[in-house]
Amino acid sequence: MSDATAMKERQPLLVVKDLKQHFPIDAGLVFKKQVGAIRAVDGISFSVNAGETLGIVGESGCGKSTSIRSIAQLYKPTSGSIVFNGTELTTASEKDLLLARRDIQMIFQDPYASLDPRMTVRSIISEPLVIYNKRGLLDKPMSAIDIETRVEELMERVGLNKAFKNRYPHEFSGGQRQRIGIARALALSPKIILADEPVSALDVSIQAQILNLLTDLQKEMGLTYLFIAHDLAVIEYISTRVAVMYLGKIVELSKAEDLYMKPMHPYTRALLSAAPIPDPKVERTRQRIILSGDVPSPDKERTGCYFYDRCPNKMPWCSCHIPPMFKISEGHECACWLYDSTDHAGQSMEEAEADALASLRAKETAGSDIGAERK
Amino acid sequence: MNIFKKKVTVATNEFNQVVVGNSLTKDAWRRLKKNKMAVIGMVVVIFYSLIAAFAGLLPIYPYDEIILDHQHLPPSLTKNAGELMRVKKMEDLYAKAWRAGRLVVTEEQDAQLKQWVKDNQNNKVWEFCYAEGEAQRAAGTFAFNSSEQRTIDRLEEKIATELQVTVKHVYWTNPETSKRYDVQKMDYKEMLELYAKMFNVSPQAVEEQTEMEIRAQLLNSIKATAPDFTDEEYAGMVEDELKKLGEKGYDSLASQNIYGKIVTQSRRVVEQELKTIVSDTDTKFPLKETFGVGNDMTAQVEASKKHERRYFLGTDYSGRDMLSRIIYGGQVSIAIGFVGTLTSVLIGIVLGAIAGYVGGKTDYFLMRFVDIMYGLPYMLLVIICMAVFGRNILNLFFALALVSWLTIARMVRGQIMSLKNQEFVEAARSMGASTGRIIFKHLVPNSLSVIIVYSTLRIPAFIMQESFLSFLGLGVQAPYASWGSLVGDAVASMTLYPWKLFFPALAMIIFLFAMNFLGDGLRDAFDPQSKNQL
Numbered sequence: 041m042s043d044a045t046a047m048k049e050r051q052p053l054l055v056v057k058d059l060k061q062h063f064p065i066d067a068g069l070v071f072k073k074q075v076g077a078i079r080a081v082d083g084i085s086f087s088v089n090a091g092e093t094l095g096i097v098g099e100s101g102c103g104k105s106t107s108i109r110s111i112a113q114l115y116k117p118t119s120g121s122i123v124f125n126g127t128e129l130t131t132a133s134e135k136d137l138l139l140a141r142r143d144i145q146m147i148f149q150d151p152y153a154s155l156d157p158r159m160t161v162r163s164i165i166s167e168p169l170v171i172y173n174k175r176g177l178l179d180k181p182m183s184a185i186d187i188e189t190r191v192e193e194l195m196e197r198v199g200l201n202k203a204f205k206n207r208y209p210h211e212f213s214g215g216q217r218q219r220i221g222i223a224r225a226l227a228l229s230p231k232i233i234l235a236d237e238p239v240s241a242l243d244v245s246i247q248a249q250i251l252n253l254l255t256d257l258q259k260e261m262g263l264t265y266l267f268i269a270h271d272l273a274v275i276e277y278i279s280t281r282v283a284v285m286y287l288g289k290i291v292e293l294s295k296a297e298d299l300y301m302k303p304m305h306p307y308t309r310a311l312l313s314a315a316p317i318p319d320p321k322v323e324r325t326r327q328r329i330i331l332s333g334d335v336p337s338p339d340k341e342r343t344g345c346y347f348y349d350r351c352p353n354k355m356p357w358c359s360c361h362i363p364p365m366f367k368i369s370e371g372h373e374c375a376c377w378l379y380d381s382t383d384h385a386g387q388s389m390e391e392a393e394a395d396a397l398a399s400l401r402a403k404e405t406a407g408s409d410i411g412a413e414r415k
Numbered sequence: 416m417n418i419f420k421k422k423v424t425v426a427t428n429e430f431n432q433v434v435v436g437n438s439l440t441k442d443a444w445r446r447l448k449k450n451k452m453a454v455i456g457m458v459v460v461i462f463y464s465l466i467a468a469f470a471g472l473l474p475i476y477p478y479d480e481i482i483l484d485h486q487h488l489p490p491s492l493t494k495n496a497g498e499l500m501r502v503k504k505m506e507d508l509y510a511k512a513w514r515a516g517r518l519v520v521t522e523e524q525d526a527q528l529k530q531w532v533k534d535n536q537n538n539k540v541w542e543f544c545y546a547e548g549e550a551q552r553a554a555g556t557f558a559f560n561s562s563e564q565r566t567i568d569r570l571e572e573k574i575a576t577e578l579q580v581t582v583k584h585v586y587w588t589n590p591e592t593s594k595r596y597d598v599q600k601m602d603y604k605e606m607l608e609l610y611a612k613m614f615n616v617s618p619q620a621v622e623e624q625t626e627m628e629i630r631a632q633l634l635n636s637i638k639a640t641a642p643d644f645t646d647e648e649y650a651g652m653v654e655d656e657l658k659k660l661g662e663k664g665y666d667s668l669a670s671q672n673i674y675g676k677i678v679t680q681s682r683r684v685v686e687q688e689l690k691t692i693v694s695d696t697d698t699k700f701p702l703k704e705t706f707g708v709g710n711d712m713t714a715q716v717e718a719s720k721k722h723e724r725r726y727f728l729g730t731d732y733s734g735r736d737m738l739s740r741i742i743y744g745g746q747v748s749i750a751i752g753f754v755g756t757l758t759s760v761l762i763g764i765v766l767g768a769i770a771g772y773v774g775g776k777t778d779y780f781l782m783r784f785v786d787i788m789y790g791l792p793y794m795l796l797v798i799i800c801m802a803v804f805g806r807n808i809l810n811l812f813f814a815l816a817l818v819s820w821l822t823i824a825r826m827v828r829g830q831i832m833s834l835k836n837q838e839f840v841e842a843a844r845s846m847g848a849s850t851g852r853i854i855f856k857h858l859v860p861n862s863l864s865v866i867i868v869y870s871t872l873r874i875p876a877f878i879m880q881e882s883f884l885s886f887l888g889l890g891v892q893a894p895y896a897s898w899g900s901l902v903g904d905a906v907a908s909m910t911l912y913p914w915k916l917f918f919p920a921l922a923m924i925i926f927l928f929a930m931n932f933l934g935d936g937l938r939d940a941f942d943p944q945s946k947n948q949l
Binding site: 221 | 438857
């Protein structure tokens with residue numbers, strides 16, 4: 041491998057910066073007024089390099105699926121930027137967006153709901169081809185026969201009998217349906233695949249088959265995955281890097297082996313300790329970190345650490361300071377004040393609040409200065 | 416061996432065979448076929464539809480041909496119109512004789528007859544008098560007097576000789592080139608000359624006469640639509656109307672007028688000619704021949720003995736065949752049912768899908784509009800529409816379609832709202848599918864089963880509404896018929912001529928039953944949770 045290609049591979053394919061996705065809560069009959077917002081994703085930043093797999097884990101409702109849908113522009117993000125392959129998706133024109141989307145495809149969680157029950161397998165797999173062909177956005181236009189051969193090729197590639205192309209989705213098992221979904225995602229030969237819990241609806245043996253298929257495809261076609269799961273074992277198996285999400289925020293981002301060997305964030309530790317270990321001896325001695333309380337509702341703005349309410353290691357400082365991502369080692373970041381260079385453990389609540397107030401004031405004056413300059 | 420070979424050509428191994436999928440529609444069809452009532456319903460509906468569609472090809476009498484001698488003939492499989500007329504006349508004569516005291520009956524019978532008259536059950540009186548009279552005449556205790564006998568003789572002669580002559584075409588042969596022209600296709604001036612020659616009058620006189628007639632015709636139609644004006648105002652309106660017609664419109668009206676007269680004259684000539692040969696036993700009726708009608712003109716006519724017709728379902732108040740009226744009425748009713756449903760379903764799908772998929776303000780305003788339309792009294796709206804825009808089939812159908820898309824729009828909206836958050840729609844969006852494609856390729860096909868079931872159940876409702884309006888006299892106007900108008904016409908004389916009510920109602924009931932069974936069957940077939948699964 042030459043240096044140039046190595047450089048290219050290291051260059052991030054997808055850069056997400058401070059992405060926020062808030063869903064407004066409306067009140068009123070005719071004239072709707074926004075009275076609040078569900079902060080499903082509240083400022084996440086990460087980048088995905090070409091050829092790697094970024095796994096996202098987190099418990100239900102932490103915003104994993106929402107962030108992937110915002111990246112795919114199924115929702116219009118509230119703020120933040122998503123740069124894919126040099127295109128800023130949030131502000132791109134419709135044509136640019138379509139061109140970018142050709143390289144971003146999705147695999148969905150529920151193989152029963154993600155395939156139109158009224159379409160044959162052939163028309164499901166060929167749909168992206170037909171749409172892009174009609175819009176004239178393919179590199180070279182395809183004839184009906186081209187599309188047909190491509191469909192057969194894809195079916196064989198994902199391990200489906202091409203004889204079944206006239207069948208309907210309800211005639212397949214869950215694993216086969218997920219293969220259909222994968223074939224559809226591959227139809228336009230995308231660069232990145234956003235996989236939204238693609239195996240969580242399948243039983244374990246089928247999960248392994250699908251995961252192996254995905255890794256094979258990655259090796260063969262040089263695909264990049266953004267992979268969501270809440271099964272830690274699945275994430276460990278498939279990911280090169282892992283992001284842990286909690287309440288719409290990324291709390292830890294690191295290489296997969298680092299994360300599993302040396303979890304830094306209290307939440308990650310709790311999460312990993314909750315996973316059973318398939319070895320009875322170790323399992324018996326496993327220490328579980330039990331978190332108190334529930335995941336708080338994401339409908340209010342927070343000033344402190346998002347994990348403050350449930351954190352076993354909380355300090356007064358954390359209640360009023362949002363932690364930035366602290367670099368622990370090469371490629372390992374964690375959003376926790378425990379890893380700040382200054383030690384906050386000794387500070388009392390009063391000190392912490394005074395500091396927070398002072399920094400808020402400083403920000404306000406800076407804001408008004410800018411305002412004055414503008415005037 | 417042969418069978419074996421055939422199998423081999425279809426599939427050589429498991430990888431190059433093409434498996435035909437088992438679509439949900441196919442599945443539904445299989446389930447429908449198991450439902451006997453639904454299949455019977457479907458067969459009946461198809462039968463009705465075919466009859467209605469090919470009514471023009473059936474060997475039935477024209478539905479709008481008025482034969483006044485045949486008023487109110489009862490249905491009969493064995494007797495032809497002449498015999499029925501004779502029976503009717505005799506009934507009348509016997510009843511008159513009873514009233515005059517010439518037909519002697521026992522006291523008990525007399526009291527019974529009087530009671531029937533009192534109860535307005537004239538049918539029974541006639542029937543009884545006819546039976547009694549025939550018996551007494553055979554026994555020799557009663558005889559017709561000379562005037563009665565004359566009436567019967569005259570009727571019998573009439574039945575034997577009267578012809579129904581229809582002029583199909585009138586041709587004019589050019590004596591120089593001996594080329595034949597169809598008079599109907601000639602232009603006004605040529606027709607005018609032919610007509611003038613036919614009656615030996617000057618063309619100018621004919622032209623003036625025609626103009627007067629057309630003016631009178633226009634005046635009448637204006638008076639019918641806009642009453643309560645002075646004569647001067649009417650005169651002005653006629654002038655306006657004439658201007659509106661223009662040269663071409665006037666000419667076509669005038670040539671229609673003259674052609675009608677030519678046809679009438681030709682028929683008169685032919686009838687004269689036929690009268691002489693009708694008593695010949697050699698001539699077979701019905702006949703189809705060409706006769707010369709003078710002035711190098713020939714007429715192609717069809718002639719049949721008028722009173723040899725058979726009315727299996729009886730006749731109505733102007734002697735029109737009920738059978739053909741029911742068939743043609745069915746044509747109108749079924750067409751309104753199908754086309755009206757189709758239109759309302761199309762409007763409903765488009766608006767419902769847009770409201771459901773786009774959501775937000777569009778949805779809000781569309782649905783409030785639907786709510787308002789729901790709030791208005793439905794039938795009243797249709798009746799007002801009919802009254803304002805005039806009573807004809809097209810307006811009727813528009814008025815019905817206009818107010819009947821509401822339910823389907825709501826239903827489709829609900830379906831689409833529940834479907835639009837499904838993952839396959841998100842998948843389509845992530846593939847860059849346009850809104851139109853998502854609605855019409857993904858959402859509508861998925862809610863189609865509900866729509867199909869609803870529309871099948873909607874068709875009978877449509878027919879009922881049309882019938883109701885026609886019954887009220889707001890729907891189809893004579894000479895056109897629909898099941899509703901036939902029933903409506905018959906209600907007034909229900910006790911005297913029950914067949915006029917019975918047969919159209921029966922035809923309608925069977926169709927509505929069939930349609931409802933089919934709809935129910937479809938609903939069960941499309942519902943995967945239904946109990947009668949495969």
